Amino acid sequence: MSETSRTLVIENARILDPSRSVDEIGTVIVEDGLIAAAGANALNQGAPEGAERIDASGLAVLPGLVDAQVFIGEPGGEHRETIRSASRAAAAGGVTSLLMMPDTNPVIDSLALAEFVMRTARETAVVNVHPAGALTRGLASEEMTEIGLMSEAGVTVFTNGRNTISNPALIRRIMTYARDYGALFMHETQDARLTGSGVMNEGLFASWLGLSGIPREAEIIPLERDLRLAALTGCRYHASKVSVATSAEVIRSAKARGGAISAGVSINNLSLNENDVGEYRTFFRLSPPLRSEDDRRAMVEALADGTLDVVVSAHDPQDVDGKRHPFSEAEVGAIGLETLLPAALRLHHSGDVPLPRLIEAMTSAPARLLQIDRGTLRPGKTADLVLVDLDAPFVFSEKRIHSRSKNTPFENARFQGKVMRTLVSGRTVYAEGEQGESA
């Protein structure tokens, strides 16, 4: 592994930096952990003496990915994932910054917990880990947390994690308060009552399986409510994961009315549909649930046209015991840090989403959301970057998984697009083919 202080020259790479609308063959020069130059003309001054040179012919260099939704088990569920193991999985997936959800035990709902996570991340993580603060104490949707104190400590995003606050008066009050700190109000939009005992998309397929369905309106109604309240309060608002075609329309028209609103989509809802549940395959029990193929296509279109701003892995490690149950009793969620980029690149190879837009949705767009100075190859910025062979085919087998949990919906999936090397602050934290330390 290279030292931070050394100069690194990455030559002959396809430089893809949507933050500067750059897509050209050129050179990236990394000095003291920062980008010194990145582009076709980077070598105008000549390569510095004694620099380490990487010939990146046939590879692309992207800004390191920023994943705006990652669940981690530490503290309280370290058997599922630690901050360290999640960071190694992230590095293997080309993710250099991640937003950690507050759904831990104890919940990240106080300054002390936020600082604990930041400290643990500094000491153990190989990528940048940003804790999101809880919107309500214990995620119980009753009392607001110390948003001011946590903001001052560097928390920029507040969310209720897996839970959706149902009380509109409480949402309004927290939005109003959060606005004073410039904090982002990020929310799942899944109405618990309307979801009821539902475990997968409502429709014919669920009916035949004898499983309770989750209607699309369980997402649309809270989303519409939130957007109205965001407009009322002027709070920065982000719908963390939407899944149905109507949600895209709702967001589109809300954006047309103005306001600081944005929305994300899980890679799962861009890649898979309800039929993947098959014969009660619990690795496909997700929230929001996998929807119909029409909904999936609508999500892809909304990503392509920018209605949906960011793509997240929604990484949610669950141990085997939690998934080895009948579908309706199995834990919800899938890991995704290591498959985010290759799964997203399917949308590039299929021609559905232009490559710059796709990369933007995983780099500069989420960086803006988190208010972090990342997701770019602009000279002077921190050298978080990833070398990718955009066309290399590979099969994602269980033995590749760095995450402590193995609940991937992409087991044995064929991908085209492989992370070859990941750098954080100029330091290599992952290199394909090198035996990594096990998490």
Add this chain to the structure above:
Amino acid sequence: MSAPAPTPPFRHRHLLGIADLSPQEIEGLIDLAEAKVAVSRTREKEKTALRGRTQINLFFEASTRTQSSFELAGKRLGADVMNMSVGNSSVKKGETLIDTAMTLNAMQPDILVVRHHAAGAVALLARKVDCSVVNAGDGAHEHPTQALLDALTMRRHKGRVARLTVAICGDILHSRVARSNILLLNALGARVRAIGPSTLLPSGIASMGVEVFRRMEDGLKGADVVMMLRLQRERMEGSFVPSVREYFRYYGLDAAKLSHAKPDALVMHPGPMNRGVEIASDIADGPQSVIEEQVEMGVAVRMAVMETLLAEREAGR
């Protein structure tokens, strides 16, 4: 007397659902069950097809009727039958399922009869054991032996299942009996109708191979078979329908509603019945009712199913 083997051969290790079966396999099972009715009616019922075999009835959800029916079927074939009822209260839900499956598997049973409250649970368990598994009902998914016994009952009275008009009435949303019957009746070429308040019909019902009616008077017109479903008590009072009184008024089978069906229409119910909720007592006990006969056919069908599965297993070795 040796029973005729079903033709063509039955190529499944388990019976998990009607969805897995071809029309020929369904007919084969019903043919064999027909022969088992005769066996059951003789004085000397003791047969030897399952002698020395171990059958375990594993019920995660209580059901005296179905469990007794499987027990009797096994005993009439000469099997050693053990009943296990696993309460949901003591252990965390689901945790027992795979653990119990592994434990039972170590006891080397030949056949496991399983009922579970979760859809897909029986198939999950079947993947963990070496023996044959019969689904005795999994959540709102399937209850294949019920559909087979219903078809046998219809065929004995009407001579065939094809082209019969069968009206399935009531709580189709939560009913595994309805799903298995819709699959089986379609496979054998019957015309299937679904009648119920919209709160008790599953999403996409119109694409499930049925004609949907909201009024009993319309849906029963010209029906050959009227199949009533049980309405669970917790769904009667305000959650899915407003009251028992209102439900009975619109969906309870009484003489007036039954008069819209063919005069010789069969009245069926998988039991246990809620008299005065989904069916009037005089209809349940009336001349068109074949509800008791369904119980008898249940034993015959379960004998046929278990004998077929074990014959397949032995042939496969």
